[in-house]
Amino acid sequence: MTSDITPGSPGVGSHRAEPAGPQDDLVTQIAAALPEWLPTQRWFGGKDREITAVRPLAATDLPAGDDVLLLHLVVEVEQGDRREPYQLLIGHRDDQVPDVPASASIPLPDGPAVYEASGDADLTCHLLDLIAGSTTVDGLHFAPEPGAELESGLRGHPISTEQSNTSIVYGGQYILKLFRRLTPGTNKDLVLHRALREVQSAHIADPLGSISGELAGDSVTFGMLQRFMSDAADGWVMATTSVRDFLADASDLPPGDLGGDFSGEAYRLGRAVADVHADLARALGTREADAAELAATASAMVERLERVAASVPELAPHADGISDVFRAVAEVPTPVTAQSVHGDLHLGQVLRTLQGWLLLDFEGEPAADVAERATLRSPLRDVAGMLRSFDYAAQQLLVGQAEDEREAERAAAWARHNRAAFCDGYAKVAGHDPRDQAALLRAFELDKAVYEVAYEHANRPDWLLVPLASIDRLTTEGS
Template identity: 35%
Template sequence: MSDRQVSHEPRDDALAALLGPWLPHRRWFPAKGTDARVSALGGTSLADPQAEADVRVLLLRVESGSGESVLQVPLTLRPAVDSPDAPDDPALLVGTLPDGTRVRDGAGDPAFLRAWLADAESDPDSPVRSDQLGDPRVISGEQSNTSVILPGAGPGGRTAMLKVFRGLSAGENPDVDVPRALARVGWEHVPRPLAWMSARWPDRQGVVHGHLEVLSAFVPGAQDGFELACEVAGRGESFADLSRELGEVIAQMHVALAKALPVDDDDATRDPDPTDAPTHSRAHSPAHPDPSDPTGVGPGTTVRDPELDAEVPEHGSAAEHGSPAAHDLARSLTERYAWAAGIVPQLAEYREAVHSLADRVRILTGLPDRQRVHGDLHLGQVLRGDDTWYVLDFEGEPLRPMSERTRPDQPLRDAAGMLRSFDYAAAVGSAPDAWTRVAREAFWAGYTAESSVLDPALAAVLLRTLELDKALYEAVYEARNRPDWLPIPLHGIERLLA
């Protein structure tokens, strides 16, 4: 892989100063509401084939009370007087430097997009084109990254989609490598990566490598999964058939991931190292997606699947202490609850029930081996097009370190995230609990039809635990950001612990 080198130029500091008041208004800025310090790490320059603007991909260090992060802001720079065919776009304009240079956010600017297409590393079997670029369209509403639809940029002049990773992490970005690996094993439910760009930049410990952007195939006419579910719920129609198909695709995804990205036996079975395992009280948790935003919604409350009342399998005396994986899962649940209950007072009444469930989990044996998973799966991460489902955004939780995002996990964590999405769709669509229940049951039926590894009773307890873990996180987010939505996860918690 050919990395671009990041270096510091004098103008980078002036650009960082100009971006200072602009950044807090971006949805992807990680330090909203804090006294953040923004400085320029440096950047890399690209050449616009039409020489319409200077293109500078600027990397910024953002330091705040919640930690430190590295952001990417592609910029285009034009002289004080623009040519008539390149007027300022208020949606793109960042500001003006002291010398009159006008600075734009490059993500939606054709000058940056042409330059990127000309310099990116592409799949040799699917060359991309910078000379056929049509009018780009930035997708609104995203929280962590910026995606742009690029007509004419794909092979044969087809439409493609560019994702600009706003928050950068050292290491191979799974949203580049995982779809490439899945495509190699023939799994067709992921848009194929066509081109990508990576760079090396200075870090506190030295120089690190990571991805900047990825260009993927575009699915014409595809609809966002959450938007579709909200519309169906709003019409009072059943989502069962679509949900069952989705469950089948997610189960097939887990089979394909295990084949495409196998993990060694130690990683699959051992308990995570407690010295580097994430705790729920740390500040790396990303902002939860907005349920009113169809491009980035998170999962919601739950209606229990019929199998969730199944009894825990009997364990003899030799197994009464459970496996290390079960202990880890139980500990994770109680830690999540302690963190959430300290923030949301309404959760105090559930302490006994949560610890009772954790006790049941702690004695489990036979948990499935960990494997590569999606890591942040919900209805906003899937598309419906060509009469099938496509899965997107394998990046995981963007504010987590890359080593955590790629860590093997229980595949049912993905299923739990998707199941919990249905109630948010029902809330937006004003559908009754019955709509959610039918959608959940259909998804689980589709998933289990393609994945018969787990004992049903074991799966029931494991799924309940993972859903509860998610609902507790949601309760904290809603309490902090949208108190009117807090009843949704609280209702889910009550149902899961009944």
């Protein structure tokens, strides 16, 4: 223990651009250790490039009791010409070893034992209490949503299925998502949840609170508290269980005739997604995209394709076929309806509860920049996202297996069956069938598949065959 980090000590606990003074020595040491540590964390979004510098932007001492430090830290991660702010919670205990995994520890050559504290249930409990108590600490605002009455004193445990953010579950009642990579303005996830709550959407987990503040003159969302659905089943788990049942069955019955059939759920999911699109349109409006916007959309897709094809040789043979589909977007008759959409919809972002399907995580596609994510978009993007996910669910059991024609054909049959059921459900509620807008739907599916190629190439090369098989089908058969 050094006196440098005594809780509540002056110096560390204020927001400012440049740390100065003896208390900030700890923050400086942590920032110096982060280039090594950040890439080891699942949620860190910058694994594609080397970190060239990490600078502290703001550090706030949060009240967390005696002999304990809980520091809210915002750092800027520099990777060449890219600079992005990230949020961290730093913990330190005077004389106890915290109950967190070794990977949370941030080794400081000359400093005290500090760790990333989102896994420390004793410390994260304070975050909920600060929200419940509507507290402001040095420019960090912890607030319940209007009308939300929160129970305090619950311990918070992070969920293990962490993706790009860190989510902490409190007593099976609430879930607090801490956004890791920070974006200027109120986070889209919170904006859309609030808008959907306003129109009483039946397909979201209600937003209950937030953590917000300022960063470089802009407002910023650090966290969002929601109702935790403890009775929920994950869409991805349900779908892949159905695929497994189907592939394991020795008979040649079609997917709809077997136990474990998912198509009833796929149909209901289609209805729920159409409902959410209608709710978003009601809450935030729609507009008509003109020919210029379609041309710009087509160019953006071609540009991404060219970028990805330049670094992934496996994509190159398909590039011309994909590019034809993208260019056809510019020829689609206008106007086309545009509106706020989910932006990153797939089976891992939906939960089946007793009341029906819920959609989670309205932040948008991780790779899209903020301006792109914030623009009004076509609901067909979400339909395309879900259709891609059915392909993924069907194919994922084949990854790493020896080629087996019968299995591959059955996986494809499962995907066809469930993709169709999803579109049927969507059409029933929306009053129009997304498959009737084939040119746009196919382009959006291919755009998503190109994104997947880039992702798999960087993270899971074994999986590349999944988007590539779909690209082959979409460019030769058309759907």
